[in-house]
Amino acid sequence: MADFFSDLPEGFVAEALALTTPRDASRLSSVNSFFRSAAEWDSVWGSFVPPERLAKADGGPGSLKEMYLRLCDHPIIIEDGNKSFWLDKCTGKKCYMFAAKQLSIALVNSPNCWRWTSIPESRFTEVAELISVCSLEVSGKVNTSILSPNTTYAGHLVFKTTAEAYGFEYRPVEVCMGDSTNVRMVYLDPEAQNRRRLRSKRRIGIFGRLAFASYSEVPSPCEDNCPKQREDGWFEVEIGEYCYSMGGDEVEEVEISVMEVKRGNLKSGLIIQGIEIRPKNGV
CATH class of the missing domain: 1.20.1280 (Monooxygenase)
Known part of the structure; x- marks a missing residue:
């Protein structure tokens, strides 16, 4: 041979x-x-x-x-420092992270709600730190023209929490990538799984129950809906996935969102670096 x-x-x-x-x-x-x-x-x-x-x-x-x-x-920084680009080593597919500056964040310009700050661990100049809000609304759009064709992409929120973070314990947020029928619930509390065994011993307040049509709809923390720590020290949680097929000259904008607007409880201590999209399981 x-x-x-x-x-x-x-x-x-x-x-x-x-x-x-x-x-x-x-x-x-x-x-x-x-x-x-x-x-x-x-x-x-x-x-x-x-x-x-x-x-x-x-x-x-x-x-x-x-x-x-x-x-x-070594991801490279593009578009005036608001986006990073790299390739998946196994497949050569394009990967991106959209900085918090490229996202739409409700009340981000209100100093009582959010602040822009710099931390050395971020690949971007500034990150968004949550001071205090009742309704969390973060969204962005991905133009399919920048993606690798015939690829299933997954979106991930890349974030950290401060030592004083609160409002996310036992409380999932709604995330979605693409069609609104793809809404799912995930936790932004890095300790969500560790708190799971305590959850059965506590009662979630009536307002937490009323946030859903049925109390049973609140998912239990598990590996699929909880944050995972990355090699760079940040946490990520999957928002959803989108299958991009080569469609001639057709270009779409895929919406990505992270929201918690139903319960009205105060939230604080979330630090958002950005939203990352990369091939799902390297395919």
Whole structure:
């Protein structure tokens, strides 16, 4: 088998590898030295780099493989510092985070409700810190023209909470990505699962019950609806998913929202870095 492939022009094999995925190209490079050499060609990795990024490379230093890996491991800040962009390492699909500045946040310009602040852990210059509100309303829009086609994307709220945070214990918020029929409930309390065993020993007040048509509709904290800590130290919770298929010249705007407007309890201590969209489970 090795002799058969070694008789082929290396450029031919490189062209074939360019039709696969970054993960497949990397795996095939371990077959033998011939594949390894072909997998280093710029024509292979140039096919995985988005055209708009490739154009900006303009013959810069390093191979296109090195450029691809930089785009995977080091998100770049674009659009006046309000959005970050990177690539999923296995698939080469586009990923983004929209900074809090790019989101619509109700009462964000009221100093008694929110404040803009800078913290070193954020990739953006400013984050939004919740001072005190009764109704939480955060939303954004994603133009499908920036997404990788034929990809199922998941949206995630990326946030932290302060030591004095309150108002989110035992109280889920409504999140949605895309059609309004996709509304689900998640928790923004990083300790929600740890509090679960205490929940059965406490009664949620009558106003908490009246917020839903039925008390049974309040979901219990579990792995699927609770925040997960990221490698960068922030927390994230999945908002929903959207399947983007190549649709010719059709462009849509996908709405993403995080809301809690039914109960009227005061909330404080939420720090929003942004909303991240990336391929669902790397596909």
